[in-house]
Amino acid sequence: MIERSQSEVELEAGRNAMQSIKVRQRVGADGILHLEIPTEIQESEVEVTVTYQKLPPQEVDERGWPVDFFERTYGICADDPIVIDDGGILEALDDDMEGVFDS
Numbered sequence: 001m002i003e004r005s006q007s008e009v010e011l012e013a014g015r016n017a018m019q020s021i022k023v024r025q026r027v028g029a030d031g032i033l034h035l036e037i038p039t040e041i042q043e044s045e046v047e048v049t050v051t052y053q054k055l056p057p058q059e060v061d062e063r064g065w066p067v068d069f070f071e072r073t074y075g076i077c078a079d080d081p082i083v084i085d086d087g088g089i090l091e092a093l094d095d096d097m098e099g100v101f102d103s
Helices: 006-015 069-073
Strands: none
Touching: none
């Protein structure tokens, strides 16, 4: 019988621990749900369980924003404010971004 230390057992359990990821995704007109979920695992087989639930339509205001969006998000960055230093905004940010996010 091979004996392993407690830390080795905990490490092994951590590597094989089940991870839970909750995502909100839209099902396309074709009725197929496409999921792209990044993991820390590479070159390995995984077991995946998918549980889905249809959500009620989201109410929007006359401008197309979710109802109470601004009330729920106003001040959300108060503890991590956006700071622009004396250098200002980089001119490179004005570059044409067309195609940057295409896969």
